Amino acid sequence: MRRYLFFFGLILFTIFTWTDCSNSYSDGKYLYEIHCQSCHMPDGIGLKGLIPPLAGSDYLKKNYDKLPCVILLGIEGEIVVNGKTYNQPMAGIPELETMDIALLINYINHQWGNDGKYTDFREVEANLQKCE
């Protein structure tokens, strides 16, 4: 009996640690689904020539410091992503807290094959000071 309990516990433990590991950006995922997914799509591919992709996007790397401001305040005017020009205004998400923005950036930077930098609260806060 004790042996069964032990194995049962072991299995439960494995499952819990496993799900924990594979979802290390799960908070950001939740925010992405609420705020970003309907335009940038669940797989981050964007929408043709209207909405730029996040998956494999060079813009994320080139404008790393600007990302917090873009997410918080939105963006207008032409931008070039992976050589393609986009010109559809994006609304900001003013209700986001600094920590939320950090979680979102970390999620996006580590999804769909992206291998961007890992940001944190302090860095996002510093970058938010530079918003225009």
Next chain:
Amino acid sequence: MRTILFFSLTLLILSNCTEKKTLKILNRGEEVNGKMVYEKIRDFSFTNQDSIEVTNKTFGGKIYVSNNFFTTCPSICPTTSLHMGRIYDRFLNDDRVGMISHSIDVRTDSVPVLKTYANGLEIEAPKWNLVTGNEEEILAIAYDYFSNALKDETAPGGFDHDDLFVLIDKNRHIRSIAHGTDPKDVNRFMKDMEFLLKSEYSETK
């Protein structure tokens, strides 16, 4: 013996399934002099992204898909546009199929704005018409398509509308509906379109 029984049973079930598939007219119907008469899409006249008038005649002899959107819609529209785009790609070379998306924000979405949006979506009229027109008429015709389109300042972008795709047959009757934000539902909807094409054009093809 057993296998034969099994096969005939399966065949029976399969043939039953294929025969059963029908697309009923979804509009409200009434029996008049022993014949069913259904409500249908009213007369309309709107303007598309190329400044060309789009009316019921544009879709004469065709089946068509209708939905509502607006170019600055921050919530569901990009997703519905993505899936309308799938329908566009699938039926691009089939002249028996038309598409119409009504912009419910007629003040913002002028013809040039619609043209820019169409270019961004990489789509063209006359296959897919992004239309604008009289605001009251656009909001009113949504009712005929079983859809909601209302001005609502509390909604994202200032308008409240749903994600419905509606399939209209040659006689202006609604034959299928899908949620345009649900990829699987849209897959089913496209199958309904294929089925309707087969049944509507069976006499000519």
